[in-house]
Amino acid sequence: MARTPPETLYTAALPTPLGEARVVFDRDGVLCAFDWTSHEARMRRLLRRHHGPAQPETAAAPPAVRQAVADYFDGQVEALARLAWRTNGTAFQQAVWRALCEIPAGRTESYGQLAARIGAPKAVRAVGLANGANPVGLVVPCHRVIGADGSLTGYGGGMERKRWLLAHEGVALRQAA
Structure with a gap:
């Protein structure tokens, strides 16, 4: 039986007033993880649990993600609600x-x-x-x-x-x- 290769994921760092954030997204630009770089080990553990052994490749964050995060920290506190996200879980x-x-x-x-x-x-x-x-x-x-x-x-x-x-x-x- 052939194994399905792990999904290709991408990661980028984003500056915020609370420190650097790390986002993980798929090839469609859909968010799969968001955490703070100071808690990256936790994020990687959750990624493995929800997405298997994929090792995210470094890439630029999708414009929609960058803009929504910037808008949120600029005071548009509902801005993150417009982001698509996808993750596995029960x-x-x-x-x-x-x-x-x-x-x-x-x-x-x-x-x-x-x-x-x-x-x-x-x-x-x-x-x-x-x-x-x-x-x-x-x-x-x-x-x-x-x-x-x-x-x-x-x-x-x-x-x-x-x-x-x-x-x-x-x-x-x-x-x-």
């Missing part, structure tokens, strides 16, 4: 990731609210795990998920980035006690 993960995209910029949801919204109110931990396995961070806005008490909870890009991103989007954060 049906449950895909449902969580689609639901994340429905949280508008400037709003947050708790893991419990997200679980209820996808019809799995008892799957709060599973929602958290799917959120953490999101390979297209920022574009699939996992940073908009917070604790039930309104506290900031983990973010693969780091808590300071999460705090900055939410403030950038207009979320009024509660002060730590």
Whole structure:
């Protein structure tokens, strides 16, 4: 039986106010991963899990990706919603990731609210795990998920980035006690 060769993926670095970001995209310019270069090992792990052994080749980021990222950081906080993204994952993960995209910029949801919204109110931990396995961070806005008490909870890009991103989007954060 012949093996299908791994999909060809491409990668590029993009400057942001929060440090350099790394994007991975396919030959059609569809985003497959977004993460910070300081967390590149995590991104590569997620890429292997979702796209197999492909080793992305360095290339220029697609103009649509470059422009949407620039627009987002320039204050057009809904700009990333116009980007196409594609990744593998379980049906449950895909449902969580689609639901994340429905949280508008400037709003947050708790893991419990997200679980209820996808019809799995008892799957709060599973929602958290799917959120953490999101390979297209920022574009699939996992940073908009917070604790039930309104506290900031983990973010693969780091808590300071999460705090900055939410403030950038207009979320009024509660002060730590």
